[in-house]
Amino acid sequence: MISIDQLSEVKASADAAEIREKYCDNGYVVVRNLLDRAKDLQPTLDEYATVLDREARAWHAAGELASDYADLPFEERIIKIVAETGDRIYDYFRIFFNPPSATKADTPLHYGPAIFGLLTHPRLLDVIAAIIGSEITVNPVNVVRIKAPERYLPPDHNYHVGLTAAWWHQDQSVYSEDINDIDMLTVWLPLTDADKDMGCLQVVPGSHKGDLSLHCISKLQHKTGIPEMLLGPVRHNIETKVGDVHFHHRRLQHGSLPNLSDRLRFSFDLRYQPTSQAHGESAGVPGQTMVPGFIARSPSQPEREMRDWREWAAYQEEMRQQFMAIDWENAPAANQFSSDHRYCI
Numbered sequence: 333m334i335s336i337d338q339l340s341e342v343k344a345s346a347d348a349a350e351i352r353e354k355y356c357d358n359g360y361v362v363v364r365n366l367l368d369r370a371k372d373l374q375p376t377l378d379e380y381a382t383v384l385d386r387e388a389r390a391w392h393a394a395g396e397l398a399s400d401y402a403d404l405p406f407e408e409r410i411i412k413i414v415a416e417t418g419d420r421i422y423d424y425f426r427i428f429f430n431p432p433s434a435t436k437a438d439t440p441l442h443y444g445p446a447i448f449g450l451l452t453h454p455r456l457l458d459v460i461a462a463i464i465g466s467e468i469t470v471n472p473v474n475v476v477r478i479k480a481p482e483r484y485l486p487p488d489h490n491y492h493v494g495l496t497a498a499w500w501h502q503d504q505s506v507y508s509e510d511i512n513d514i515d516m517l518t519v520w521l522p523l524t525d526a527d528k529d530m531g532c533l534q535v536v537p538g539s540h541k542g543d544l545s546l547h548c549i550s551k552l553q554h555k556t557g558i559p560e561m562l563l564g565p566v567r568h569n570i571e572t573k574v575g576d577v578h579f580h581h582r583r584l585q586h587g588s589l590p591n592l593s594d595r596l597r598f599s600f601d602l603r604y605q606p607t608s609q610a611h612g613e614s615a616g617v618p619g620q621t622m623v624p625g626f627i628a629r630s631p632s633q634p635e636r637e638m639r640d641w642r643e644w645a646a647y648q649e650e651m652r653q654q655f656m657a658i659d660w661e662n663a664p665a666a667n668q669f670s671s672d673h674r675y676c677i
Contacts, residue, residue, distance in 0.1 A: 339568055340537060344455075348462035355463050359540030360580035362570060363459055369574045372453060373523060375446035380425060381406050383442060387424050388413060407524065407596040415484040425476045427600075427648075433663075435655035443648050448641035451602060452628045456519065456577065463579060464517050464606050467632065469625040471516060471603035472651060479531050479597035482590050497531060497590040499557025502539075503603075504582040505547040508664045512544070514609045519602040520578040526599065527571045531591035533578065536564035540581035547669045548676035558585060559675040604628070624651070 340358035342350055344366045354361040367373055385402065388409070392400040397416055401409045413421055427442055429435040450456070451470055460468055482496065503518050526532045539545075545558045563585055570578055580586065591597050607627055626638040626647055638644060670676055 339570070348458075351459060351462040355579060355581070358537040359584040360535055360537070360570075360578060360586075361463075362572065362576055362578045364573075365575045366455055366459065366577045367453065367521075367575045372450070372455075373574060376450050377406060377523060379444045379446040380442075383424050384409060384413070384421065387421060391417070407598070410478065410596055410598075411480050411484055414478070414480040415486065418486050419478070422476070422478055425478060427476060428472055428474050429652065429655055430473075430475060432655045432658075433660040435652055437652075437656065439652070441648055441652070443641070443645045445641040448644045450521070450600075451644075452638070456521075457629045459577070459579060460517060460519070460604050461629065464515055464604065465608075466629060467607040468627070468629040469605050469607040470628050471605050471625050473603050475601040477597070477599045477601065479588075479591045479599075481594055481596075482592065498588040499555050500534075500536075500560075500563055500585055500587040501547060501557050502544060502583045502585055503580075504544050505668045507667070509668060510664070514582075514605050516582045516603055516605045518580050518582065518584075519600075519604065520580065521600045521602060522572045522574060522576065522578075523598040523600070524596055525573050526597050527593075528569050528589060529591075529593040530595055530597045531589045531593075532572065532597075533570040534587050534589060535568050535570060535580065536585035537566055537568055539564045539585035540583040542583065544583060544668060545585065546673055546675060547667075548673060549669050549671040550677065556669050557587070561675070 339362060340354045340360055341362040341364060342354060343364055346363070351361055351363070384406065385400075388397060388400040388402070391397040391413075397413065399412075401412045404412060410421065423440045425442055426440070427447060429439060429441060451474070457468055479496070485496070503516070504512060507516075520533060524530075545562050547556055548559055549556050569589070572578060605625070607630065624647065626644065627636045628638065630636050638647070
């Protein structure tokens, strides 16, 4: 493996042409200091702190936690709770029904004004516009990642993706084939710092220029990813500070390291696409293309933009009903994974 330090990164003051050039050449770009910690990100952390406090108190009262850990700061409190309950708190932090096939009437989901404000933040949308154009739809598949230090994770637990190290993959692989041509953009937005010890992202620069790689379902390790022999030779560790935002192509080969630190790595995977590629009023989600996205920016038709978080809440509940109505056993394949290729062991 070859590793080089020349990252695809720009300052927040970079113009659209520089951002797009870096993105097109490398398949990703990191915009440093794009968001302000106190003004732009703290409201989301405060919103989640309220959710965490509510659930911790309820679980402690029910005898399911040794303590509610109310005296601890937010990050330390999550680590303590994860150490006792595994990824249970993920269910209350998520902003998308993941997996969609498990959606029920009482499946927890979080939606609130701070997170909606982050999804539609003008500076975020400005960078997205530089990459995919100014007519922007928010794809429904937005995922929160709660990555506690691995040594505190309970053993023998089937964790949600994001709580542990991620195998090398391309985001396009988790969608059905009928949306392969959608110019979907992943926005990786850290709510905490993410250095190498904390389990930062890794990418293979330029790998987006190839086709979708083979993604194996490992029978031995019970994980899914790209076999090592199919990965590009150059790897970048994407270390980020709070306020930095990473943008990458749907076919960029990427993964993440284990969290070997004592700190929480907390982030979002957000997804956006050109409204013209959103099947009219729908956007692609795994195994099902007819689930609505929402329009975050439309210079040509600004009246179509969603601007109120309560609309987003209603939209999320409509999605719940749609997912519950789907016959998932007979739905199209929800991914493009393989288990029978000779490389898949």
